[in-house]
Amino acid sequence: MYRPTLIAVSAMTGLSALAAPAAVMADTPRELLTAAAFQAPDKARALALIGQAITASDKILAARPGDHEATLQRGVAIGYRAKLTRSRSDARTSLGIFERLAAQNPRDAEAQMVIAGWHLDAIDQLGGLVARTALGAKTQAGETALSRAVALGGDRAFYPGLAALMQIRKDHGQVAQARRWAEDAATAPTPTPLDTLMKRAALAILPALRKGDGKSAAATARKLLPFGKLTD
Template sequence: MPITMAIWRPMIACAAAALAVMPVPAMANTPRELLTAAAFQTTDKARALVLIGRAITVSDRILAERPGDREATLQRGVAIGYRAKLTRSRSDARTSLAIFEALAARYPRDAEAQMVIAGWHLDAIDQLGGFMARTMLGAKAQLGEAALTRAVALGNQGAFCPGLAAMMRIRSDSNNVAEARKLAEAAARAPTPTPLDIVMKRNAIAILPALRANDGKTAAALARKLLPFGRMTD
């Protein structure tokens, strides 16, 4: 076993364990809070699906009162996409992409809209493999990477975009250490105005030791644990 792997594997387990025991906020009421809890603080699929269902219900209620609300639309799309990931529903996956693309067309300089499009393509490829993701869903690495680049360029207000991009880059290509490290370093220096910024800054800092050691494989393995539902046990 390479020395770097021997050193960093315990760190992967420790980082994943630390996040796994984080409590789900008792007062998670907004769709964003519910989805953050489902994706990053829940290890049980059934529990995650309950939280996702609640997020969809709340989003639908908001949209009934305020049609076209940007935040509710975004979180509804994310929730449906998360449900697709956990249940492997092609119809949900396609519905979520349609929501994201419409949102990006409406808000062309919205970093989050670009990030969810990037995540849709790159997560599908990671979960299904390139051929199956392209054949079954139309997912394309080139589109995902382009959206990820746009998200980072637009999202310079906090740690969310560079932190998430760092993990997605190294997960997609464990040889792309230089780019992933650049993004992770930026996230580590970035402000944290929202809970998601806090999560992504912490996660970027967690993968930095492996990236600084030029150990892309270990960084990629840890990134998989730290990305949404990476600690799911069933």
């Protein structure tokens, strides 16, 4: 059965919510997915929030067909549902959405980041052979999209910060690259709250990375990624 942990750019806005109460006010698809990924106390609540995000995205798209934000968040929501329900069809649907966004704008850093997450998360959960056979997930495709997202993201903390988390989780032996990205995030500008949150995440794994302790850094990174503390 398929159980990837898609990394949604939108959900990373909720890193600060890891210690917050589960009951939150959320209206937009992005906010609903943040609550699902970081604040839901159990799978049932997470799925309910994901369903609300899909409904909200569909409503926006009915009024504004092709809306980029609604399309992206709908793809993220379907990917999250794939993780929690182990649905291959949902997983493939979400990847199709991300790939269409990337085709429409090859310089869309967010689209590249969620494509990277799709491939690397499937491999993390299933192992390379099963993920490739069942879903077509490929390490090289994920790594290429991850590097592209960082390159396209500009001088901001968000992209190298998230890339550092994903890199060290992928392979705790690849400390050097993860540290480079985390160091970049730690000193990069934070023009938005999202960048501030990812700078904090990078700073959380940097002590272990500076000691060459990839295993500890990877364990911390897993807790900072979507559904990192969901127990069921």
